[in-house]
Amino acid sequence: MLHGASAMLGASVLADSAVEHYRGSFDNPGMYTPLVVSAVTMAAGIDGASGQWLPRRMRDGMYALSGAVGAIGVGFHTYNVLRRPGGLNWLNAFYAAPIGAPAALSLAGAIGLAADEIAETSHPDRLKLFGIPVGRALSAFTALGLMGTVSEAGLMHFRGSFQNPFMWLPVSLPPIAAALTAKAAIEPAGERDGRPMTRSWLWLTSAMGIAGVGFHAFGVSRAMGGWRNWSQNVVDGPPLPAPPSFSALAIAALAALRLRDLEDA
């Protein structure tokens, strides 16, 4: 499940960065990097979730690469914003390289690494990440990831003036799911009710991520020429691949909850 989430995030980053960097005409050769790396992450995720044909060390190498490249990407994007006229302001936040976007690659890598770590042990309930029980650590991590994605969607939907009321969904549903997941990360052991509330919000968030593709497709249809002019409007309209990152993170959070249950048991 965690490998699957990694693959899904990788796919979302691949499609999104392909469209966005194509829009930026691959001005800097470094702009090809996330395409390659997210494809690698996706492959690692698929491999991890299905047959595991690759040796674990290799898969982990791929995940680690993803984590590192994401971090470097954040650096590049920050540099891109700061060197533009006006520096750090709303205009550049809207239209310069999105600072937070590459972090999704790091998330995908980290989730993948954790997945392999867990698969290795026969006692996942005793496994620790950074000295923290793995279920708690992953819950906290995915809650943070969700909130990061919420801020990105919030910024972009603000740029779109929340012109359609449904644009409020990704800034209202996932924060609740993230808060509940964060609660699961820190609450004392022994809550053994299976956290139905948290799970439902996470499923809702994950469904919303899929529905988001439909909303974005509708957005594309409202641009001049609509879908008949897809080659321009898919590039300039709302990004079709972006919303599923919510689904990927929600699924990772659901997996983390399962580990939390084991830890509580």
Place this chain on the structure above:
Amino acid sequence: MSTSASPHDPVTPRAKDGRAPDVFVPDGWVPMRCHADTEEVDFAIVGAGAGGATLAARLAEKGFSVVCFDAGPYWRPLEDFASDELAQEMLYWTDPRITGGADPIALAGNNCGKGVGGSTVHFSMVSLRFRPEWFKSRSKLGYGYDWPVTYEEIAPYYDQAERALSISGPVKYPWGPPRGPYPYRPHEVNAPGLILGRAADRMGIKWCSTPLATVSAPHGKSPPCVYRGYCHYGCSTNAKQSALVVWAARAVKAGAEIRDMAMVGQVETSADGARATGVRYHREGEWRVQKARNVVVSGYAIETPRLLLNSATPKHPNGLANSSGCVGAYLTTQSGPGVWATFEEDIRWSKGPPNMAVTEHWNYTDEGKDFHGGYAFMSQGPLAREWGQNLATSRGLWGEDLQRGMADYNHTMGFVPVGEVEPRACNTVTLVDDEFDQYGLKIPKVTFSYSDNDKRLIEHSVKFMGHMLDAAGGRDQWRNDDTSHLLGTCRMGDDPRTSVVNADGRSWDIPNLWVCDGSLFATTGGVNPSLTIQALALRCADRIESLARRGEL
């Protein structure tokens, strides 16, 4: 007027028989309430531009019966507007006019539109507010004239206009009283705009993305702007929030009748001269008279005074509403000298709306000036044909030189200000007694000269914009001279002896005759006027409603 390239036949009206074009649907129609000439309507409005269409929409929404006349066509942007600059000259008011004075103003495309939506059909969409002090520039800044309204009275109508037009602008506007974000977010600034930003950053002055009346995200049936830069030739996507797309559509929906291809020749008055009784207009080859309880003239700063002067009667020998002698006087424009330079980098300045970044530094800074007044300036983005014409006529390039100049097109960039011009009685719109247009109406003569103060402002702006281009790394600078908007020929005031109308746009002489357009401006300030024109129209509608309630119409 060359209209052969347009699918629209320029004589036959479209808005009649109970329907008007639906601007959002090719070949589509919307139902329109129509009135007989003999039916005395509450308001006959002359001109369906920024002032007239806005007022028509609001009055109809308040339940008044309204007929709004326009001399030009009811455009269908999706079908009529071609990506062809020459064919699109059909949008301009090109009826015969004479221009004179020491600094004659170039008329037509530069400043006047003809057709529903008026000049906003081909305007640049820059939507700025007045600096608050300008409404009282005599008392607060020591020059020009005071308006009979304050910024505080107009501010709510600025808000209303900005919302109605979904203005896309900065989250935080750097000048003027603090206020919230614009209704829509700013557009991505194009390369010439970013050069303005780079220069401003280096010179330590503020700049921002220009608030524009074209949407950065879908709004109703308007798609977001596609940044193709044809804005001066009519927007064929309807992203531009012109008076045609916003107000005329709202007016028809609320029950107003818009009569296109209907040129008003006279405002009719009662025998005793005390009241306006309707308008005489030319449509489908004949003169007719529409009866009305109130007449509003909204033909812009040349046609409005011309119509009032052309409506003279023995009771009003100098023209209607003209006991002050101010009808046609105090004509102002805004100075627009351009400074241009060539850059190493690839700019492609025709991409996007023409003015994507602005600085109002010299509107809000009073120190360091050897003149009264202010100016804003913006990054530019002319299309290639327009630029070629500028190189040939202003820079005098021809033959191989012109070819070389045009080869630099994508590496060129420049600034043009909107410079405040002093309102002076000697700058006028008058009638030419022995020349007539196609309707047999006396044609207008426009006389204009800059004052010494105007010239000092122009030189200051040219020098400053030159420093900016230097700071950004431009070379081979050169300048040209131009003007933009026309304002002020029926100015509002507190005193019937020195103004044509009061703060509501109601004429001092004839209580049911109103003016609602750019000719109301007592001073021009250093910003483009359309947002202020629309704010004044919105206020006028509210005032009319409360006057009507009190039985004072």
